[in-house]
Amino acid sequence: MSGARRRVVVVGAGFGGLETAKALADEPVDVVVIDKRNHHCFQPLLYQVATAALSPADIAWPIRGILRGQANATVLMAEVETIDPQARIVRAGGRAIPYDDLVLATGATHSYFGHPEWAQVAPGLKSIEDATALRRAILLAFERAELSDDPAERERLLTFAIVGGGPTGVELAGAIAEVARQALPREFRRIDPREARVVLLEAGPRLLPSFPENLARYAERALARMGVDVAVRTRVVDCRPGAVETVGADGEPGRVPAETIVWAAGVRASPAGRWVAAETDPAGRIRVGPDLSVGGRPEIFAIGDTAAATDDEGRPVPGIAPAAKQMGRYVASVVAARARGRAPPAPFAYRHHGDLATIGRRAAVVKLDRLELKGALGWWFWGFAHVYYLIGLRNRLIVAVQWLWNYLTYQRGARLIVGAAADDAARR
């Protein structure tokens, strides 16, 4: 490694960090990518792992493998604990890693609106670990209902409450309903899985707030057809083992007895802002300047879900994968200009290409500039777009074949209950 080359440390190999690293492949810099996991995860399809349509390896790739051919990139699997911005050092895995430029791309986590204790009862979906834990919980609920003789217990076991009516909540609700109504019915003898209840709770006036109202209404109708109970204007006030407590628009308290509660309601940025004592917004995202650098520190950048950036009209850049990738590419261009002694690029300008969400078999909503799609057309578009954005030909083929198989057979092949909960069930 030449001493004259700038060293760029990228923390986080999600959509943003990976894009930065890859865009620097041909630049005269050394890139160090640090991630606490050994894999990059395609979060938009996590719900498919959670509902047994896909396996973890279909939507996650070893970071080393992705950057194998990039000679100027080094991958370190370590959790960053602190950063010393004065000394320009990142501390991770017991090592001090120096940097000239630092890119913070550590994403976001769940926000429980001041109730961290709900996390135990209502886990969210952010990682492969979360997805396999949720898959286990969903499949175990059916197994335990089959063992139960108590009708009230069976009902609770077969009720799935999802908190939050954004794309993740909608996709999960639809997918769990499909597991219950299409994949499982002929396999149980003492229960009818079709009697499972899926309840989607949303505090706002409608589902999918980032979509036009007509598409959100369509999604609500499609979910209702699939047997999902959609409750809008319903605020969750408590999550405890076996039940969600709610308050409706009229102040009426409610209760949903449910064994499985899933949190899809809020996000909070990673603690990266604290590491560099940066100014953050109420969600903990680092407020960045027009070149995505952190106030007063031109050598530190924040991108993706951990950054609070605005577009050229001052609107917040959304926390979605294309935004993280655009920010990643942009920061790479700033760093490359510095390394080559060139003038910096124009300020970051976010381009929103659209929003997509799937509801279930042959039902999805798509909004691209002026184009709106729904139903089967939207669903096919959604499927092709997601296959296209997966990394590598192998995964594209595997996922396309899996989906075709699931479509033709109504089956879900990855229905494995593994881990501690399987032992719990056996002991019951």
Ligand SMILES: Cc1cc2nc3c(=O)[nH]c(=O)nc-3n(C[C@H](O)[C@H](O)[C@H](O)COP(=O)(O)OP(=O)(O)OC[C@H]3O[C@@H](n4cnc5c(N)ncnc54)[C@H](O)[C@@H]3O)c2cc1C
């Ligand atoms: C369930 C779900 C569904 C989604 N669906 C869509 C969708 O359909 N379309 C869409 O565009 N977007 C979707 N998103 C949002 C999208 O995935 C995020 O906006 C995107 O992942 C943000 O990229 P990022 O690089 O900022 O962070 P991430 O992709 O989250 O990557 C962060 C990385 O940082 C690493 N990391 C975190 N902390 C540390 C640390 N202390 N030390 C070392 N490494 C660390 C993590 O391991 C991770 O690899 C979805 C998100 C979720 C959770």
